[in-house]
Amino acid sequence: MTTKAANIPYPPRVPLARLPTPLEPLTRMSSKLGVDLYVKRDDLTGVELTGNKVRKLEFVLAEALNQKADIVLTCGGAQSNHSRATAVAAARLGMRSRLILRTPDPFNSPALEGNLLLDRLAGSDIVWITPEQYKRRDEVFVREADRLRRAGSKPYVIPEGASNALGAWGYIHAAAELKEDIKKLPRGTSRRTTIIHATGSGGTTAGLILGAKLLGLNAKIIGINVCEDRAHFVRAIGEICEDCISRYGLNVPFSRDSDIEIVDGYVGLGYAQSRPEELSLLIELASTEGLFIDPVYTGKAFFGMVQELRRDARVFGEQIIFLHTGGIFGLFPKANELAPLLR
Numbered sequence: 001m002t003t004k005a006a007n008i009p010y011p012p013r014v015p016l017a018r019l020p021t022p023l024e025p026l027t028r029m030s031s032k033l034g035v036d037l038y039v040k041r042d043d044l045t046g047v048e049l050t051g052n053k054v055r056k057l058e059f060v061l062a063e064a065l066n067q068k069a070d071i072v073l074t075c076g077g078a079q080s081n082h083s084r085a086t087a088v089a090a091a092r093l094g095m096r097s098r099l100i101l102r103t104p105d106p107f108n109s110p111a112l113e114g115n116l117l118l119d120r121l122a123g124s125d126i127v128w129i130t131p132e133q134y135k136r137r138d139e140v141f142v143r144e145a146d147r148l149r150r151a152g153s154k155p156y157v158i159p160e161g162a163s164n165a166l167g168a169w170g171y172i173h174a175a176a177e178l179k180e181d182i183k184k185l186p187r188g189t190s191r192r193t194t195i196i197h198a199t200g201s202g203g204t205t206a207g208l209i210l211g212a213k214l215l216g217l218n219a220k221i222i223g224i225n226v227c228e229d230r231a232h233f234v235r236a237i238g239e240i241c242e243d244c245i246s247r248y249g250l251n252v253p254f255s256r257d258s259d260i261e262i263v264d265g266y267v268g269l270g271y272a273q274s275r276p277e278e279l280s281l282l283i284e285l286a287s288t289e290g291l292f293i294d295p296v297y298t299g300k301a302f303f304g305m306v307q308e309l310r311r312d313a314r315v316f317g318e319q320i321i322f323l324h325t326g327g328i329f330g331l332f333p334k335a336n337e338l339a340p341l342l343r
Contacts, residue, residue, distance in 0.1 A: 017045040034313040051326020053085040055170030056162035069156035087122040163203025165244035175211025197323035198301035199223030206240035227271035266304030294327025
């Protein structure tokens, strides 16, 4: 670890992820797209804990343990990777979990498959709410936490995606890995790198932006939003970065206007809804590189990146790292949509 990295004031962390994750070349996709394309395999942070969420949970759950919590509450969609990771991590640490999940009809819950099956296997209680109720999820958190306290429990609330100032430390920590990864590339740090990833709640992007500044990482950070729009994420990421800088006394400059870069326009049919062309690229990547991405997050972001590169092969520079943030369990509920596209 460099001296600069060693001087960063990391909060307490409980080790849960398999780290460091490897950086691998995507040889055939690089040739097709005319760039040097690599993938940071954060889908390999674990099996049941696969994906980017566990990096954030290492810091968030350390605080929950310090506060003597015995149950954690969080939220997401029915196939939320974050909720699944929270449920599994909580069980591993001897805590219970309650998940507040959204679905069009709470009285007819989705099929027990993919992440949702793992949630239940890990012992989670699930509270189903509508998308309209989800917009007021902070009120639901208060209600559920009050119920748990009255029953004698000690709840700890984790926001969507563990995307807050504390969770951002997961990707400040990851930026140190990425800095070492880039040094080992054929041309090392002689070329500026662009790190591209899916943005769904903003915490990963915020952590990477701050990590790049704290560590002197010579990389441009670009998020491709999988829901909402650019303006939403400039606000969300900006708030997380500013809160983290203030709360932990980080001596780094930050500007929402110049430091946050979001490539908008690839939400498609909406969150967790897939177009055939998105699924076709997912199949192409699996069949040519043996790499599986999910339809909700990495699939949309990879599709957006490829579309931009096909228009202009130099739009992101010559050296790109695609951050694979996991989500393989989200593939299984899409089997019926994928089947007609398979040869």
